[in-house]
Amino acid sequence: MPDPNWSQALRTVAPELTLTIVALIVLVLDLVAGRGRKGALAAIAVVGTLLALGWSVSLWGERLVAYGGMVVADNYSLFFNIAFLAITVLTILLSTSYLRREEADLSEYYVLLLFCTLGMMLMAKGLDLIVIFLGLEILSISNYVLAGFLRTRLQSNESALKYFLLGSFSSAFFLYGIALIYGTTGSTNLGRIAQALQANRDPGPLFQVGMALLLVGFAFKVASVPFHMWTPDAYEGAPTPITAYMSVGPKAAAFAAFLRVFSQPLAAMQGEWAVVLWVLAALTMTVGNVVAIAQPNIKRMLAYSSIAHAGYLLVPMVASGELGTSSLLFYVLAYAFTTLGAFAVVILLSRKGEAGYEIAGYAGLGYTHPVLALAMTLFMLSLGGIPPTAGFVAKFYIFSAAVKAGYIWLTVIGVLTSAVSLYYYLRIVVLMYMREPAEESSAATLTAGPLVTLAIAAFAVLLMGLFPGSIFTLAQSSVFGL
Amino acid sequence: MPMQNVLTWMIFAPVAGAAVVLLLPRGRDELVRWISLLATAVPLALAFWVYANFDRTSPGLQFVEHYAWIPAFNIEYFLGLDGVSAPMFLLTTLIAFLALVASWGIKEGVKGYFCLYLLLEAGMLGVFAALDFFLFFIFWEVSLLPMYFLIGIWGGPEREYAAIKFFLYTLFGSVLILLAMLALYFANEPHTFDMTKLIAANKQYGIAFQLLVFIALYIGFAIKVPVFPFHTWLPDAHVEAPTPISVILAGILLKMGPYGMLRVSWPMLPEALKVYAYPLAIFALINIVYGALVAMAQRDFKTLVAYSSISHMGFVLLGMCAIGPQGLSQAGVNGAILQMFNHGTVTAMLFLLVGVLYDRAHHRVIEDFGGLGVQMPVYAGVATVAFFAALGLPGLSSFISEALVLIGAFPAYRTLTIIAAVGIIITAGYWLWTLQRVFLGPLNPKYATLPEINGRELVTLVPLGALVLFLGVYPMPVLDLIRASADQLIALVGPLP
Numbered sequence: 011m012p013d014p015n016w017s018q019a020l021r022t023v024a025p026e027l028t029l030t031i032v033a034l035i036v037l038v039l040d041l042v043a044g045r046g047r048k049g050a051l052a053a054i055a056v057v058g059t060l061l062a063l064g065w066s067v068s069l070w071g072e073r074l075v076a077y078g079g080m081v082v083a084d085n086y087s088l089f090f091n092i093a094f095l096a097i098t099v100l101t102i103l104l105s106t107s108y109l110r111r112e113e114a115d116l117s118e119y120y121v122l123l124l125f126c127t128l129g130m131m132l133m134a135k136g137l138d139l140i141v142i143f144l145g146l147e148i149l150s151i152s153n154y155v156l157a158g159f160l161r162t163r164l165q166s167n168e169s170a171l172k173y174f175l176l177g178s179f180s181s182a183f184f185l186y187g188i189a190l191i192y193g194t195t196g197s198t199n200l201g202r203i204a205q206a207l208q209a210n211r212d213p214g215p216l217f218q219v220g221m222a223l224l225l226v227g228f229a230f231k232v233a234s235v236p237f238h239m240w241t242p243d244a245y246e247g248a249p250t251p252i253t254a255y256m257s258v259g260p261k262a263a264a265f266a267a268f269l270r271v272f273s274q275p276l277a278a279m280q281g282e283w284a285v286v287l288w289v290l291a292a293l294t295m296t297v298g299n300v301v302a303i304a305q306p307n308i309k310r311m312l313a314y315s316s317i318a319h320a321g322y323l324l325v326p327m328v329a330s331g332e333l334g335t336s337s338l339l340f341y342v343l344a345y346a347f348t349t350l351g352a353f354a355v356v357i358l359l360s361r362k363g364e365a366g367y368e369i370a371g372y373a374g375l376g377y378t379h380p381v382l383a384l385a386m387t388l389f390m391l392s393l394g395g396i397p398p399t400a401g402f403v404a405k406f407y408i409f410s411a412a413v414k415a416g417y418i419w420l421t422v423i424g425v426l427t428s429a430v431s432l433y434y435y436l437r438i439v440v441l442m443y444m445r446e447p448a449e450e451s452s453a454a455t456l457t458a459g460p461l462v463t464l465a466i467a468a469f470a471v472l473l474m475g476l477f478p479g480s481i482f483t484l485a486q487s488s489v490f491g492l
Numbered sequence: 493m494p495m496q497n498v499l500t501w502m503i504f505a506p507v508a509g510a511a512v513v514l515l516l517p518r519g520r521d522e523l524v525r526w527i528s529l530l531a532t533a534v535p536l537a538l539a540f541w542v543y544a545n546f547d548r549t550s551p552g553l554q555f556v557e558h559y560a561w562i563p564a565f566n567i568e569y570f571l572g573l574d575g576v577s578a579p580m581f582l583l584t585t586l587i588a589f590l591a592l593v594a595s596w597g598i599k600e601g602v603k604g605y606f607c608l609y610l611l612l613e614a615g616m617l618g619v620f621a622a623l624d625f626f627l628f629f630i631f632w633e634v635s636l637l638p639m640y641f642l643i644g645i646w647g648g649p650e651r652e653y654a655a656i657k658f659f660l661y662t663l664f665g666s667v668l669i670l671l672a673m674l675a676l677y678f679a680n681e682p683h684t685f686d687m688t689k690l691i692a693a694n695k696q697y698g699i700a701f702q703l704l705v706f707i708a709l710y711i712g713f714a715i716k717v718p719v720f721p722f723h724t725w726l727p728d729a730h731v732e733a734p735t736p737i738s739v740i741l742a743g744i745l746l747k748m749g750p751y752g753m754l755r756v757s758w759p760m761l762p763e764a765l766k767v768y769a770y771p772l773a774i775f776a777l778i779n780i781v782y783g784a785l786v787a788m789a790q791r792d793f794k795t796l797v798a799y800s801s802i803s804h805m806g807f808v809l810l811g812m813c814a815i816g817p818q819g820l821s822q823a824g825v826n827g828a829i830l831q832m833f834n835h836g837t838v839t840a841m842l843f844l845l846v847g848v849l850y851d852r853a854h855h856r857v858i859e860d861f862g863g864l865g866v867q868m869p870v871y872a873g874v875a876t877v878a879f880f881a882a883l884g885l886p887g888l889s890s891f892i893s894e895a896l897v898l899i900g901a902f903p904a905y906r907t908l909t910i911i912a913a914v915g916i917i918i919t920a921g922y923w924l925w926t927l928q929r930v931f932l933g934p935l936n937p938k939y940a941t942l943p944e945i946n947g948r949e950l951v952t953l954v955p956l957g958a959l960v961l962f963l964g965v966y967p968m969p970v971l972d973l974i975r976a977s978a979d980q981l982i983a984l985v986g987p988l989p
Contacts, residue, residue: 421840429667443641444652
C-alpha cells in the first residue's frame with residue numbers, strides 16, 4: 011500500500027518519468043526499426059514529449075514538494091518545463107530531414123535529446139543544489155554527445171570537444187561552489203540555506219567564494235561574457251538543429267536554476283551579486299552584439315546573437331523582484347520561438363555538409379523564396395526588438411523591470427546595444443531584399459518538419475507581439491513566492 | 493460600419509488592403525494598384541466624415557475609442573482626436589491617397605511596394621490618433637520599418653546607405669523616447685501609459701525629473717523633425733527615396749516630431765519647457781536660417797527641397813516655443829500647427845514636381861535646365877504656385893501660418909524673430925533663383941522634346957494646389973479645428989513663473 015506522500019512524489023515528477031520511459035522505449039525500439047525507418051521513432055519521441063507536456067499542464071496551479079524538499083512542481087518550474095518540452099518538439103521537427111540528409115539518422119539522437127530535456131526539467135524543478143547539479147550533468151553530457159553527433163565531420167568533433175572541456179570546467183566550478191556553500195551553511199537545500207543565512211547575517215568569506223563559484227558556473231552555462239568563449243565554435247560545429255536547441259533550451263534551463271538559486275536563498279546577498287551581474291549583463295550585451303556584426307556565417311552570427319540575448323536575460327535578473335522574474339520568463343519564451351524560427355529558415359536553406367551557411371548566400375532570397383524571406387524578416391526583427399513582434403514586447407518588459415528597479419544606465423546600455431544589434435539583423439534583410447540573387451542561388455529544399463516549426467514559431471512571435479497580455483499574465487502567475 | 497470606431501476603421505483599412513495585396517498571386521500588378529488605391533480611399537472618404545462631424549467648439553478628445561489591451565501593464569488601445577492631432581490625421585489620409593496615385597509608375601516589386609506603403613500609412617495614422625503612450629510608440633516604430641524598406645529597395649543608387657542611416661538615426665531617437673516613456677510610466681501611481689492621465693499628473697513631477705525626461709524626449713522627436721544638428725539623415729533619405737516616398741516623408745513623417753512634442757513633452761513637462769524655451773527657439777532659428785542657406789547652395793533640385801523642409805520646419809518649432817510672461821503665445825501655437833499642415837501640402841507638391849521633372853529628364857541638376865516655361869507651360873504654372881507658396885507669398889497658405897508664428901514669437905524673442913524674418917528673405921531668394929534657372933531663360937535644346945505634365949500627375953498636384961490657394965485666402969477651415977485645443981494646451985502649460 012503506497013503511502014500518500016509516495017503518490018504525491020510520483021505526481022511531482024510524472025512528466026520527467028514519462029520522458030524517461032519514452033526515451034527508453036525509443037532506445038529499445040531502435041533494435042527493431044531498421045535503417046531509414048527512424049522517422050517512426052522520431053514520431054514516438056514527439057508523442058512522448060507531448061505527453062509529458064500534457065502532464066505538466068495538468069499540474070499547473072499546484073505546488074507539490076517531494077523527496078524531502080528536493081524537487082518542487084510549482085508554476086515557475088512548470089512554465090519552464092512546458093517551454094522546454096515545446097522547444098524539444100520543435101527541435102525534433104527540425105531534425106528528421108536534416109539527419110537523413112547528413113546520413114546520421116540514428117535513433118540515439120532522439121534518445122539523447124529526450125535525456126537532455128530531462129536534465130533541463132530537473133534543473134527547473136530542483137530545490138536542492140545537488141538536484142540542480144544532477145540536472146545540469148544529465149543535460150550537459152547528453153548535449154556533448156549531440157554536439158559531436160556528426161562524428162565523421164571534423165567541425166562537429168571540435169565542437170563537442172570544446173564544449174566538453176569547457177563544460178567540465180564549469181561543472182567543476184559549480185560543484186566546488188556547492189561544496190563551499192554546504193560547508194558554511196550545513197545544507198544544499200535552498201530553503202535551509204536561506205534559513206542559515208537569516209540566522210547568520212555574515213556567513214563569512216568561504217560562503218562568498220562559494221557563491222562566486224556558483225555564479226561562474228551558471229555564467230558558463232548561459233554563455234555570458236567573459237565565459238562565452240566556447241559558444242561560437244560549439245554552435246558552429248554542432249548539427250544545426252542541435253545548435254538551435256542549444257541556443258534556447260540549455261540556456262533557458264540554466265537561467266531557470268540561476269534565477270531560483272540567486273533570488274531565493276541568496277536574496278539576502280543581492281547587494282553583492284547584483285553588482286557582478288550588472289557588469290556581466292553590460293559586457294555580454296555589448297560584446298555579443300558588437301562581435302556578431304563581423305560574422306560571415308549565419309550559425310556563428312546567431313551564436314553571438316544568443317550570447318547577446320543572454321545579456322538581455324541577465325538584465326531582469328539584476329532587477330529581480332516580481333516584475334524581473336515574470337519579464338525573464340516572457341523573454342525566454344519570446345527568444346526561444348524567434349530563434350527556433352530563424353534556425354528553421356537556416357536549415358531549409360542549408361545544403362549537405364557545411365554548405366549554405368554563408369550570410370552572403372541569402373542575397374535575393376526575397377525574390378527566390380518570398381515566404382521564407384518574409385518569415386526570416388519577421389524573426390530578425392523580433393531578435394532586434396522591433397514591434398509588432400514578440401522580441402519587442404519582451405525587451406520592453408525586461409527594460410521596464412530594470413527601470414522600475416532603478417537601473418537606468420543598464421537600461422540605456424541595453425537599449426543602445428539592441429540598436430547596434432539591428433545593424434546585423436537588418437543586414438540579412440538587406441541581403442534578402444536589396445541584392446540580386448547569387449549565381450548558385452540558395453535553392454531551399456522545403457521539407458515538412460522545419461516548415462511546421464517555422465509556421466508555429468511565426469505564429470507565436472506575432473501572437474506574443476500583438477496580444478502579449480495572456481502570456482504575460484501566465485508569466486506573472488509563474489513567479490515563485492519571494 | 494459603426495461610426496464609433498471610425499478611427500480604427502481608418503487606421504486598419506490600409507492594413508486590410510496590405511493583407512489582400514499580399515495574398516494576390518504574382519503578376520497581378522494592375523489589380524494590386526487598384527486594391528491599394530481603394531485601401532487608401534477608404535480612410536480619405538472617412539476623413540471627410542470626421543471633418544464634418546468634428547466639434548470645433550470642444551477642446552477635448554473626440555471619436556474616442558478606449559479598450560484594455562495588455563492589462564498586466566495597464567496598456568490600453570486608446571484612440572481619439574483633438575485640435576492638435578486632427579489636422580495632421582486628416583492630411584495624412586489625403587497625402588497618402590495622392591502619393592499612391594503618384595506611385596502608379598512603380599514597376600518593380602509592385603506587390604511588396606504597395607504592401608509596405610499601406611502599412612506605412614497605417615503606422616502614420618496610428619501615431620496621430622494614439623492616446624496611450626505605449627500604443628503611440630508602437631505606431632511610431634511601425635511607421636519606421638516600411639519607410640526603411642521603401643527607401644532601401646525602391647530608392648536610388650545610394651539607397652542602402654540612406655536607408656540604414658535613416659533607420660539608425662530614428663531608432664536612436666526611439667530609444668530615448670522609450671526610456672522617457674518608461675520614466676513617466678513609473679513616475680505615476682498606479683503606473684499608466686494613458687496620455688490624459690500622464691498630462692493630468694504634470695504637477696507632481698519634480699523639476700529635475702522634468703528637465704531630464706524633456707531632453708530625452710526632445711532629442712527623440714527632434715531627430716524626426718529634423719532639428720539641426722540631427723538633420724543629416726534627411727537629405728540622404730530624400731535624394732534616394734522614390735518620389736511618392738519623399739512626399740510621404742516630408743509631408744507627414746517629419747510632422748510626427750513636432751506633433752510628439754505638442755502631444756507629449758509640452759503638456760506633460762511644462763516646467764521643463766519654460767526652462768528650455770529660449771534654447772529651443774535658438775535651435776528653431778538655426779533650422780530656419782541654416783536650412784535656407786544650405787538650400788540656396790544646392791545643385792540638386794531634390795536636395796534643395798529637402799533643405800527647404802528643414803528651414804520651414806524651423807517655423808513650426810519657433811511657434812511652438814514662443815512663450816511669454818502670460819504663457820505660450822496663442823498665435824504661435826495656432827500658427828505652428830497650421831504650419832505643420834501647410835508645409836505638408838506645399839512640400840508634397842514640391843516633391844511631386846521634382847518627380848515629374850526627374851521622370852522626364854532623368855536627372856535633377858538645376859543649372860542644366862532652363863526655359864522649361866516655354867516647353868511645359870502647365871507644369872511651370874503649377875510649379876510657380878508651389879514655389880510662391882513655399883516662399884510665403886501673401887495669398888498662399890504658408891504666408892498665414894508663418895506670419896502667425898512670427899507674430900506669436902515676436903513679443904517673446906524680438907531679436908530671434910527679426911533674424912527669422914530675414915530667413916524668409918533668403919527663402920524667397922533661393923526659390924526665385926531656382927524658378928529662374930529652371931523655367932526662364934533660353935531653353936536647353938536637350939529638353940526641347942520633354943512632354944508636358946500628364947493627367948495622372950495633375951490629379952496628384954491639383955488638389956494640393958487648390959488647398960494651398962484656398963487656405964491662403966481663408967485659413968479658418970483648418971484654424972477652426974485647432975483653436976479650442978490649442979487654447980487648452982496653452983492653459984495646461986500655464987504662465988511663466
